[in-house]
Amino acid sequence: MSKPSVPNRSATPATPRAEILIIGNEILSGKVADEHAAFLCREFRSLGVDVRHVAVLPDDVDAIAEAVRIAWDRADLIVTTGGVGPTHDDVTLAGIAKGLRRPLVRHPTLEGLVRDVYGVSGNPHVNRLADVPEGAELLVAEGMRVPVIAVDKLYVFPGVPEVFRRKFHAIKMRFRTEPFHVKVIYLRVGEELVAGLLFDVAREFPDLALGSYPAVDRPAYRTKITLESKDAAYLHSAFAYVMARLPAEAVVEVDREPTR
């Protein structure tokens, strides 16, 4: 096999880039272990979306505003979780409004829905739940009592796990694009021995997502190599390139994790 003189490019159009903002002092102070980020990374991957950044932020208007501004400039899609209840530490929508330099305005439809859920009238802290950044839309779907608030490409979810997951599943199909294709190669040699080959692969296939992971305390293999692309033919070429250059005795298994 001769080396291509010009690197191969994938024929697949650019993948949407998502960023995730997890909001809550209880996570940063170690009281609660966040599970939303791992859930969203798995879900977005299976939807064909590339998560490029996750941030965990305190319940602080300025910290949220700064993170929203930074993410807004980089991402096609932003999800926030947490900080949307009625108490003093629920400042996510105020932070988003400040970050986007939009006023917080009371949404009449949301005001009615919130009143239905809480069954309280005239409690100013409950009414505050209907304040959204100007221009926000409400996404309604099966199985939600209160809609998801969307501000352009930014989607606001609650922090309570059951409610968050139900709402995400209810609207997630709007995020779907072409799927990723993956090949995994398990090796019985340490990654330092294939480092040179992997540099070559990364150079020849610049659009490939190529990972190398040392295995610790696993007798069946020492290194796991992952190749990914949305372009199946491109992935196949890269996989063939790698397999042709690996010593046959180095490969334990392909695609199926060896257990022994």
Added chain:
Amino acid sequence: MSKPSVPNRSATPATPRAEILIIGNEILSGKVADEHAAFLCREFRSLGVDVRHVAVLPDDVDAIAEAVRIAWDRADLIVTTGGVGPTHDDVTLAGIAKGLRRPLVRHPTLEGLVRDVYGVSGNPHVNRLADVPEGAELLVAEGMRVPVIAVDKLYVFPGVPEVFRRKFHAIKMRFRTEPFHVKVIYLRVGEELVAGLLFDVAREFPDLALGSYPAVDRPAYRTKITLESKDAAYLHSAFAYVMARLPAEAVVEVDREPTR
């Protein structure tokens, strides 16, 4: 009890602010659920350190450089995990160097140690493990084969969980400051009914860390209130202020989670 006209201030000096950078495509693509952030948030809390930001970043020099620059301006202490092996996707030290605008230089002591561990001489990919941002120090402690790399206030840890935790425990006492004190109040009413009181508490005790969390699917209570400070007397005053204003029948338990 009369309301103080001037907000109470805590007598405790400022708490060190930490930021955590978790580096690895395998986390963002949902292949591996990160556990380092939760571990570090718990550990730092028990050391008296306030974690203010966690970011999960791709194996990308520019993304790491940008995150390092942003964190450097805000934090007293930065920890990175991941991206320090010998392959093409191990770019953490290059990202830190770029972020801090320092050259990567080969560290002679580290070069010798790396050679001892890998037992390979002349492999350029192994030698690359000895390249560090200029001015980096090596922290040596019991139980580590390879020292922790520190660049001023930034500490570089590997991503492999067993190795990462062993190294963190080996050097963590250098981060310790005065401990946080905590009071927890469990309520049988929804948080919307104490939202007004909590706004008052946050105003009267601005240095208090005050949290409110709705409980879902827990029959024994509906709301959990947390009060925290490094100043035990200040915490005591705030706790007394809250308890004096809560209807006695609203409180289920203090400090011990009710199970029924």
